Amino acid sequence: MNRRHFILTGALAGSAGSWLHAQAQPAAGRKPVILVVGDSLSAEYGLKRGEGWVPLLEKRLAEQKIAATVINASISGDTTAGGRARLAGLLAQHKPTHMVLELGANDALRGLPLTSTEDNLTQMTKAAQAAGAQVLIVGIQVPPNYGRDYTRRFEAVFTKVAGNTKAALVPFLLKGVADGPDAAGLFQADRIHPTAAAQPRMLDNVWPALRKLLAGM
Template identity: 85%
Template sequence: MKGLDVVNRRHFILAGTLAGSAGPWAARVWAQAAGKQPVILVVGDSLSAEYGLKRGEGWVPLLEKRLAEQKIAATVINASISGDTTAGGRARLAGLLSQHKPTHVVLELGGNDALRGLSLAGTEDNLMQMTKAAQAASAQVLIVGIQVPPNYGGDYTRRFEAIFPKVAGATKAGLVPFLLKGIADGPESASLFQADRIHPTAAAQPRMLDNVWPALRKLLGPR
């Protein structure tokens, strides 16, 4: 398991009781009026923590580069930990929200829950509570879905996949249906995974970013 990887850490102070007491919409309006740059917090597992890759090859560092290329001034904080579960993410989210005060939170968790055979109800509840906690802290949330192979069984596969849109719909959060779309289910899948057949290669990372980008760009709003 890799340690916490914090990318390009910058500190912004969200002044006052206005942002603290207002709802997410009012806080976003205030932040834009005050010229506050977006702070994007990514809370994920090894798929976002550059497992098996050289530093800077993962989709999260590539996100930083894309933001710069499109002249969107934003800070990206990668708080992803290899092996993390939704329970682990939930346990550390409050501290991350307090420390970084993000305007946007990307939740990429759940895959390890499935690998460990954890309760689907527990996974759903953890994602729901994380989303609500981030929204209560005036952050917009993007939920990144993941799928499990068919060998888990058709019923389990469908129920697991349904968790992510269900939570996003209930909380009005953004949604990426499948982080590995075009990678795990594409014709080149064999060449886009490392030897463990779980973690994508460096060549797959731009595609992962392309899957995340449209939904995240929408949440960032006009710039």
């Protein structure tokens, strides 16, 4: 990822209520296991261990007395193809009840075909659902220099996948970070990756949709 792409952000999509009940339901009474499959936005890139939004999620679950296990399987630089290639092993190893899917930014940076990104996200979502996990998809936004048409079509990929698979969708992982008045101060020197100060806002964007899924168990 280079400097001109600091606006490129992960955005998790948040679902409408009807979608929440359409996904495969985990076994009643089972302790939630949340698998996060993402890229550098979820992998604590440039942060001290424990500062990222995923570790903060663990703390929030504990504070709200929700006995859940969080597995962060995010890898900086990962693409949807990379995530798809390793997902079967992750599902077999961790047997998640929920999966947060935050991939796609690096597909755009590498100029990969939108059809491939859509197919990879679709197959990952279906595989997780077939394994009994409810899925929360991360959408991606690209900067205007990609062109209006590409920007629109790329963003639509995540909405389409969520709609076709009835997965949950959160609008924007970096809402209040990349588009806020203090955006410049919320990014690291590379102007791509959010600082530690931005991580609580990112969690606040993910939490409502994820909490709904957890409440449905």
